[in-house]
Amino acid sequence: MRSVRRVSAVCVATLPLAVVLTGCVSTQQIAARARLVSARVLASQTPIEITRTNPDVSVGRLTVIRARTGAAVVVPLRNDTSTALTDLPISVAIRTERGDVYLNRSATLDYFQTHVAVIGPHDSTDWVFTTGARVASGQAIASVGFPQLHPHLAGGLPRIEVSPHGPAGLTVTNRSGIPQYDLQLYVLATRSGREVAAGRSEVTHLGSDGTTTLSFTLLGSQHGAALRLIALPTIFS
Numbered sequence: 001m002r003s004v005r006r007v008s009a010v011c012v013a014t015l016p017l018a019v020v021l022t023g024c025v026s027t028q029q030i031a032a033r034a035r036l037v038s039a040r041v042l043a044s045q046t047p048i049e050i051t052r053t054n055p056d057v058s059v060g061r062l063t064v065i066r067a068r069t070g071a072a073v074v075v076p077l078r079n080d081t082s083t084a085l086t087d088l089p090i091s092v093a094i095r096t097e098r099g100d101v102y103l104n105r106s107a108t109l110d111y112f113q114t115h116v117a118v119i120g121p122h123d124s125t126d127w128v129f130t131t132g133a134r135v136a137s138g139q140a141i142a143s144v145g146f147p148q149l150h151p152h153l154a155g156g157l158p159r160i161e162v163s164p165h166g167p168a169g170l171t172v173t174n175r176s177g178i179p180q181y182d183l184q185l186y187v188l189a190t191r192s193g194r195e196v197a198a199g200r201s202e203v204t205h206l207g208s209d210g211t212t213t214l215s216f217t218l219l220g221s222q223h224g225a226a227l228r229l230i231a232l233p234t235i236f237s
Helices: 002-014 017-021 027-043
Strands: 057-059 063-067 070-079 085-096 099-102 115-119 124-131 139-144 160-164 169-174 180-191 194-206 211-215 226-232
Touching (some): 027 180, 057 139, 063 194, 070 085, 070 194, 115 124, 124 180, 124 226, 160 180, 169 180, 194 211
Antiparallel strands (some): 063 070, 160 169, 169 211
């Protein structure tokens, strides 16, 4: 996963060149995007550990979905402030009789397996952690900390639309003039008001006003369930 993200960092520095030539985007903006992606790659090489919880974010009741091929943890989050919050570190664990078993403290994980890309002002979202390993029995808990990175926010958040594409696909459209890198996508399947399957994916690069399709795989059983799709932008100016 980390090698893919390094490739995307190169794309930030090279792909938008044609846009620069049209005068639509400044070289400073392109350089800032490249620095942000590189900083996230560097940050992902350090295990996440939260020593002080962020009072600006409320954490709801977590759901753990166990499957033969792994597990997913769905974490409901709410931003209690009037400004968008980005790059929030998040720690997920299972509380057992022997102590807390942390699920996402490894330095080998993708940055957005240990960070929430963004939560809009006074908005709520679900963040999904997935693993191919077995997860112990017990109560799932999550802590949100204070961000180390502070991307520039240009007005409102970029508008990203996501819709089903066939039985196991998604169509993702960037309705903004801001290209996205490592765009985060979460798919939740709910039945009778509870999550019964979940998964995550990402789009390495989605250009301004661009559209792409991709496939997804859910952990759990989505039979007879309604899908809920979440797209969290990662580049904000």
